[in-house]
Amino acid sequence: MKYYSTNGKSSLASFKEAILKGLPDDNGLYMPQEIPELTSSFFRDIDNYSLPEIGYKVIQPFVDGEIPDSILKSIIEETLNFEIPLVKVFDDIYSLELFHGPTFAFKDVGARFLARSLSYFSKKSEQKLTVLVATSGDTGSAVAQGFYGVPNIDVVILFPSGKISYFQEQQMTTLGKNITALEVNGTFDDCQRMVKQAFLDKELIEEMNLTSANSINIARLLPQSIYYFYGVAQIPKDKRQQLVVSVPSGNYGNLSAGLIARQLGLPIQHFLACSNANDTVPKYLETAEYKAQSSVQTISNAMDVGDPSNFQRMLNLYSGSHENMKSDITGYSYSDRETREAIHQVFNKTSYVLDPHGAVGFLGLKEYLTNKAGKGIFLETAHPYKFKEIVEKEINIELPPVLSFDELQKKSSSFSSKFEALKAFLLEK
Incomplete structure (x- = not known):
């Protein structure tokens, strides 16, 4: 398998x-040269496969022998050593809970696969790597935990000061060792811009072995296709027709992974791109005009992205056709007020606890199914406890803690949003 650039000017x-x-x-951004449709027998027997078995079937064509099959199976088994349950919330509405990994967020799947794949390649080459990543919340903690203590790999995480939850911040700033956290005086878009500039800087490229752990890295994104298959495998067979999947969206890596799953043959009829006030992509779907905007801070902070990188991949998958994309994807956006109300109302009716991101996905699915027949899955992308201050106000119940940071000391440095400062830091490091 070869990978090409969405801009079409780099070598395979x-x-x-x-x-x-x-x-x-x-x-x-790198994209696979082909997306092969999986066999009919795989889909016929998908109910009988375990999560790691599904993971191997999905990922193996994209690795194509560059990691030996036996090692790849071990990597996937280590990556997917936690459950990803499908939970019925209402009739014909299901939550796919992606928060049962070590950092309680969906990004554990991609980060753990990438960490283990990079570790395999770095051990073979004996070259030290520096992983550079920007985060709007959950990516940083997943990457920090996934790469913590991995030999030959240093991690530098950029996060926007004051714009992520306490839980998210503590997960990535209390580790130390090979993990460095930089608290940027700016927005996520500033962090992402600095990371992209670093990968295009000739001096940094010559001096350092830099790689990314954001969803701009194809090995972070591809494994996220796996849980779409596992979600469908758990839904009753008689409810797999007219299936709609609602994806709370920020940088749109998760939705891109779902679109790849669909091209692999997964029977998903329609996708919903659900955002908060950062509604660049829903507006594009409505107007056919892409207008990047400055990100706005919301209670669903992992989606606070005004210029999502993976929109390039979405366009590429549809050969630039707005009409074709719109036929497969409907966009919605919701305010903080609507998000809070969804958390409150769903809990009062069902006792199910949504986090702010899952609430946005639920709202989109509910709105879509109001006017169209079908069954739906929304992605619950983070554990509600990660946003306990917000969630507890709406459900009037104290959430039991999933992890305590009381004895851990924060280790992070306040940092400029200027690329020159990051470049100097990396060269000195």
């Missing part, structure tokens, strides 16, 4: 080259 890359570089030289 192997799986190893694509994940080690993170970004192509032309500032595009």
Whole structure:
């Protein structure tokens, strides 16, 4: 399997080259040269496969022997060593809970696969890597935990000061060792811009082995396709027709992974791109005009992205056609007030606890199914406890703690939003 750039000006890359570089030289994003449809027998028997078995079937064509099959199976088993249950919330509405991993967020799947794949390649080459990542909340904690203590790999995480939850911040700033957290005086878009500039800077490229752990890295994104298959495998067979999947969306890696799952043959009829006030993509779907905007801070902070990187991949999957994309994807956006009301109302009716991101996904699914026949899955992307201050106000119940940071000391540095400061830091490091 070869990987090409969405900008079409870089040479084809192997799986190893694509994940080690993170970004192509032309500032595009890597995409697989082909997305092969999986066999009919796999879909016929999908109910009988375990989560790691499904994971191997989905990922193996994209790795294509660059990691030996036996090692790849071990990597996937280690990556997916927690459950991803499908939970019925209302008739014909299900929650796919992606928060049962070590950092209680969906990004554990991609981060753990990427960490283990990079570790395999770095051990073979004996070259030290520096993983550079920007986060709007959950990516940083998942990457920090996934790479913590991995030999030959240093991690530098950029996060926007004051714009993520206490729980998220503590998860990525209390580790130390090979994990460095930089608290940027700016927005997530500033952090993401600095990371992209780093990968295009000739001096940094010559001096350091840089790679990315954001969803701009194809090995972070591809494993996220796995849980779409596992979600469908858990839904009753008689409810798999006219299936709609609602994806709370920020940088749109998760939705891109779902679209790839669909091209692999997964029977999903329609996707919903659900955002908070950062509604760049829903507006594009409505108007056919893409207008990047400055990100706005919301209670669903992991989706506070005004210029999502993975929109390039979405466009690429549809050959630039707005009409074709709109036929498969409907966009919605919701305010903080609507998000809070959804948490409150769903709990009062069902005792199910939504986090702010899952609430946005639920709202989109509910609105879509009001006017159209079908069954739906929304992605519950983070544990509600990560946003306990917000959630507890709406459900009037204290959530039991999932992890305590009381004895852990924060280790992070206040940092400029200027690329020159990041470059100097990396070269000195």
